[in-house]
Amino acid sequence: MRVGEKGLLLLLLLLIFALIPGVSWIQASEPIPPNKELQQRRAQIGLFESDEILLVAAGGTEGEEVIRDYEYLTGLRSWGGVLILRRISGEVVSTLFLPTKDPGFEMWNGPRAFPGEESRELTGIDTILPFASLMDWALKNRNQIKTVYLAKPRSQKESLWANMFAGETEFLPASRLIHSHRQIKSDWEVEQLKRAIDRTYQGLKAGAVNAKNSLYEYEVEAAIEGQFRMQGSPAPGFPSIVGSGPRSCILHWQENNGELDRDGVLLMDVGARSGAYTADITRTIPVSGKWSERQLQIYAVVLEAQRQGIAAVKPGATQRDVDSAARRVIREAGFGNNFPHGTSHHVGMNVHDVGPGRALQPGMVITVEPGIYIPEENLGIRIEDMVLVTEDGCEVLSAAIPKSAEAMEAWCTGAEVVEPNLKKPTPKKSDSESPQRLR
Ligand SMILES: [Mn+2]
Incomplete structure (x- = not known):
């Protein structure tokens, strides 16, 4: 291949990559769940009353990982988001609050998800609002919300979230709604x-x-x-x-x-x-x-x-x-x-x-x-x-x-071995305890 052809091919490749909807700014080459699967995960959450919500806070300081429940339901691994699920006329409706694009933040920490088409495509969530509007959302809805299933990083105090809602709002662990689903792998x-x-x-x-x-x-x-x-x-x-x-x-x-x-x-x-x-x-x-x-x-x-x-x-x-x-x-x-x-x-x-x-x-x-x-x-x-x-x-x-x-x-010794499939023995019955867990 001549040099000119090589250049043209490179340009073409660059163009193709430029046209692929960009998800690289969030998780590089790591696989992320298809948004259909994320929608299914959210749809199966057992919220039944319109006066209860699930609130999952991603976490948001340097050195702290986004909590897994947030990643499980949004596919996102970048800081600062809050996901709210609520059942409205039979459907689980998702609202995601994300920090707006911040060049200062990105200069130090790299890009993260922000409200816009890319995040909608990635998460399968239509309603993505700026994080700053979360308080408005709470003020508008707090009187109708009796129960909040809350998932948050350990470092965050519950009172931080309690202040957003009316005094009599009950807080329950979100693990009750999420973890049994996480146990069953798709x-x-x-x-x-x-x-x-x-x-x-x-x-x-x-x-x-x-x-x-x-x-x-x-x-x-x-x-x-x-x-x-x-x-x-x-x-x-x-x-x-x-x-x-x-x-x-x-x-x-x-x-x-x-x-x-x-x-x-x-x-x-x-x-x-x-x-x-x-x-x-x-x-x-x-x-x-x-x-x-x-x-x-x-x-x-x-x-x-x-x-x-x-x-x-x-x-x-x-x-x-x-x-x-x-x-x-x-x-x-x-x-x-x-x-x-x-x-x-x-x-x-x-x-x-x-x-x-x-x-x-x-x-x-x-x-x-x-x-x-x-x-x-x-x-x-x-x-x-x-x-x-x-x-x-x-x-x-x-x-x-x-x-x-x-x-x-x-x-x-570096020799490769392929073993034949071993036949399964018949299980025996017995009892005992299982003390500590292994990693
Ligand atoms: Mn293990």
Whole structure:
């Protein structure tokens, strides 16, 4: 191709990009939910009376993240907005208040959403008003509002919002209306989780390969998170846990500054993101690339416990059922006292995702992550996958990430392993508790 043609092509490409409706000023290349999906999320909010509203404040100071409930309902991740939902003649009506365009703000912090066509397109909300008119809105409507379901950043005082409304207005937590919906993942959300899992796979593999030539845990952490970013995850979904030797027994080890135990194990509990969604996967490898007999023995028990736990995931079962199935294997192998945490938690926009404790339903995504920790032996092994509850059972979303003992050895040498699909065992019934949650 001649230089002139190249120039023309470049110009054409630039023109095409210029014509694509710009969303880049808010979330760069990160996926954001289609506005139809955002509309659905808002429409299903259980407001039933015209005298009750849902008010979600984004948060608005430097260093503070926009609250997830705001992002869930608007798709926006920029500061300073307030979303109000209200049912009017049977329909949930959305009103969004956004700060107006402010070059001074943008000079320091970058662009953010402001009232206008772009924000309407992005959020699917027709009524977007300048933030300054929020007080007028409140004065006009306050006499008809008896209940405000409020979601706000922790740093904001409730009285800040109470002053906007009449004295007898009742304030209730918005989580009651939002979190049960966040627990059930849409197809689009599952797609994001799968992308996040795929990136996590690449990160874990890079971590295992790099363990051989690394001295410290943070070197492995860098390999993992470097791979996350190379794959398109701008940051991990939560602080990575990379622990070798005695630190493999510290459930939420995050300092990652210990020396790799050459004869010991390395536990990697990490998650890349896709958009607002995070993965959460754990693999444990032998640092030397070869399991000792004892390590292999423990690994086999944890793996079997995880298989049994996964087999218990189905609609109607509880997280306790899943925990019991996994715990029984560990207890029967004689390690009942070495499994001090729960087996499962929901995962989504938060690594420990929100929602009321209730029986599993299709669309929920939980982790299954049993572990055995023997501090006297500097030996901790955990295996964690993410499981989607389906109509008739479950789907392991992270099934492509190898986890057999042999595969972990092969990972350490850089060899790729494709494992055959393991058959699901029949779940057993038992009871037990699940004390603390794992990240
Ligand atoms: Mn977890």
